[in-house]
Amino acid sequence: MTREMQVTFDCAAPAALAAFWAEVLGYRIQAPPTGFDSWDAALDAMGVPPERRNDASAVTDPDGRGPRIFFQRVPEGKTAKNRVHLDVRAASGLTGDDRLAALEAESARLVVLGATRVRRVEPEPPLGAGHIVMRDPEGNEFCLD
CATH class of the missing domain: 3.30.720 (Signal recognition particle alu RNA binding heterodimer, srp9/1)
Incomplete structure (x- = not known):
């Protein structure tokens, strides 16, 4: 059985890093959930306060072939060489x-x-x-x- 895979980056600024990788890979920022015209509208409906709106972001392959890439804010900075890249x-x-x-x-x-x-x-x-x-x-x- 095959499984879907997602690549996850721990980072300081998810929206900015997602935008960078979208440009690198030809991906797109993940669309907001169905029924919402924007992420702000979706996050408003979810009750996410403005100061938490850059806690996560994701990019997706517009052709649906490549993995989703997820970016999550973490408090610590990068300290060593990546073991996976x-x-x-x-x-x-x-x-x-x-x-x-x-x-x-x-x-x-x-x-x-x-x-x-x-x-x-x-x-x-x-x-x-x-x-x-x-x-x-x-x-x-x-x-x-």
Whole structure:
């Protein structure tokens, strides 16, 4: 039996980090519940006070193929390297110089959105095609692959 999967980020600012990852992945901020025109209207109806409205956010794949990504506010900051990280497949099907050029272009786009470039790992044939290590605006590591 297969199961649905959700990826969860602990973070300080769920709405901002959700917006960043929506842009990275081509996802959308999750729509409000049925019957509500906005999240503010839904949260009003649920009795959520304004100061708690950035406690959580989520993004979803508009095509319904990828996992939902959930962002939840936690009081502590990030303290160590991630043991699990996302690989953003920014150069699927490309090889050699074309692959590295696509990774470089995506790295530049994400830096404008608030990511930090950490380092480029050069190709090491036959198995290593090269990748770029990045950090999201809250310091979570991910790779452009």
